[in-house]
Amino acid sequence: MQVWKDYQEQHKDRFLNELLDLLRIPSISAKAEHKDDMLHCAEEVKARLLEAGADLVTIYPTDGHPIVYGEKIVDPTKPTVLVYGHYDVQPADPLELWNSGPFDPVIVDGKIFARGSCDDKGQFYMHVKALETFTKTNTLQTNIKFIIEGEEEIGSPNLATFVTNNKALLKADVILISDTSMLSMENPSIDIGVRGLSYIEVEVTGANRDLHSGVYGGAVANPLTILSKMIASCHDENNHITIPGFYDDVVEATPEEREKMAQAPFDEAEYKEDLGIKEVWGEQGFTTNERTGTRPTIEVNGMWGGYTGEGAKTVLPSKAFAKISARLVPNQSSAVITKKLLDYFTSIAPKGVTVKAAEHHGGEPYMTPIDSVAYKAASKAVLATFGKEPIPVRGGGSIPICALFEKELGLKIVFLGFGLDSDNLHSPNEKYNVFNFYKGIETIPYFHQYFAEMNA
């Protein structure tokens, strides 16, 4: 619609500056020291929703960080779209690898560099600006509700209670989420699946104190060696996971689905060059896209123990630690896999050490049906603004609350993401292309328009 385009063109600089302001708030949910930043960020989100034309915005406190709820109801008989996003971000460590401050956004070569630029401030904010576009041009044909939470990066521990207690408030026809990627701007795609997550932390203790590696070395179990052996034992020589029962509930992709995935544009040479690697790596018998999209995986996210400073120290450490997570596919259960991981790490340790294993947050895998009205509206919206029908693909990341939404609200989810895999999510120098930000703001109104028309 020309009226949208005109309005957005006129206000594009302000849209971008508002996002940069939001990115300056270090809303790291995982770190207790950022509690005040989280509150500040929630207040900002509320103010922006009101400015954009929402007629009711409330900050709901939780046992953790608050949830911002907002709505614009134009007509109760029209379809309602519930937009979900999150204002919290990942920690910025390791800080020394950033080329500019993670919370001092800079635009270089058309890319916004900042923690949260893509995940998810830059993406949920497109929906706020889409709302503004509608309200300022008087063209809104759907009701829009927003849940912007502050705990996505730590597993949404308080969202379930909020959703369960507010089913009437959250009543809608579909959930719309922009927290995923496209293959590229030339090959637009829509994620139809996200993987689930299990995440554990393992602590291995040998002796009750750090020891001299000469005096005791060879006679007392070294927790780093033991933990290395435990981690090494999780995969066999084909990089197949060996934890008993790990694959039990996996629904394998069908030959048809695998064939369709193989047709999606993917340039392995470019992929390797971008990552600076000589070879890809993974479970034998599967392509790179299958490995990240359709197969469950186990990764070590962090590991530490002993002397890690300058020079050499001949210590036999008392403790070793690892953070280990699994990505899950339909129809694996996060609780079941978490238990298998915990059992595995606590059961295989030799008697010379003691092992404590505890769980962090998890989440269920989720798949979107591509024959739904909502998916079709999304596909048509992308076609309208990209001039190309989007490819349905399975994404590797996790959005733990999808299964919850489906269960509690009985709603399907559409992922309308505008990021790129190369946006350095969760990494130093996270970025989001200015082009993608504007393209999202341009595309989202079409989704609402088509969704309203298809439901009419």
Next chain:
Amino acid sequence: MQVWKDYQEQHKDRFLNELLDLLRIPSISAKAEHKDDMLHCAEEVKARLLEAGADLVTIYPTDGHPIVYGEKIVDPTKPTVLVYGHYDVQPADPLELWNSGPFDPVIVDGKIFARGSCDDKGQFYMHVKALETFTKTNTLQTNIKFIIEGEEEIGSPNLATFVTNNKALLKADVILISDTSMLSMENPSIDIGVRGLSYIEVEVTGANRDLHSGVYGGAVANPLTILSKMIASCHDENNHITIPGFYDDVVEATPEEREKMAQAPFDEAEYKEDLGIKEVWGEQGFTTNERTGTRPTIEVNGMWGGYTGEGAKTVLPSKAFAKISARLVPNQSSAVITKKLLDYFTSIAPKGVTVKAAEHHGGEPYMTPIDSVAYKAASKAVLATFGKEPIPVRGGGSIPICALFEKELGLKIVFLGFGLDSDNLHSPNEKYNVFNFYKGIETIPYFHQYFAEMNA
């Protein structure tokens, strides 16, 4: 000799206070920020040697930390004892595990808690006080030379040059070192061997940046997983080292030697209780004392990579690091084993990662002949003050310069150590018993006396 005893009894409080002052200097050789502390400590050692009656003390600068040389020549025709020690100490990390400041020495239950209390300030200082005892009582029957260096804990990189360039200065009949332990004060022992050392650092790099573990997990090699597999592969299921050629040059202990070792007092239940472990661990087919005394070993001294902070971060790290060292036995060569370690870690990595491996300092294993005059003098000295003949044992630690001394100066070494294995060397809460400190000061003069008599 009563005259020694009387003198020492009269000055014992001062002896201890002087040691505490020395322990207050954070002379950590591995950390560049302590360069001034190292100089300060060298000056202190010089001052103490002069006060104790040395007639020449010189601080020799090196490319690293300075060497303190001192001497007291009573009669060029009498035998000369060269005392070696070191004024540098290990880093104090992890600081949070200390019950008191590592450089704020405190005495609790007759134990001096401080970094360096046993290794090696508390032990070399006994020789300074032995010299004082001699000079103040006019009883010295040997010439005494001192080399107190400042780089033992980083592998003595500059000592070889100094020794080679100063052979005439260092001319002596035996080298005496107090930097080892006894089985216990009830079971005095003398170390007749120290293990050698090879030490490497390994850096494994996967992708050129930290990645989102969902988007890339399962398709890109994880350096922590790869490094864990590499470390796990160093030992087989019997904890036998699998690195090709690792045992090639090992001189196995003879059945007679093993039998003698088995007779040394050792209480495994007490050992386990002290360390807080349920089981000992190590190479199958060997006892605990054999594992630390006669067998070469590989330990991971430190390992790190990925997210190590609070909470959960779903990162697939770009890099993983490990510090890995081997203890060597006669007739292994540090250079040969270091090369085998470097080759092993760089050769076994899969193509999805790149590996850099670099060496830290090493040192050769060393054995003292127990039929030498010097060993007999040491044994008799211990008998004189402990009332019990000391047991010859093989120690697990390393004193890298022993082989150098033997080669360059043609001298044998006697280890007259008064520490205990439980002294937390290289660990938090390092301690040295006040009793052992005084017992060393009491015993050392007897060594000089007997050594002079036996050489007369």
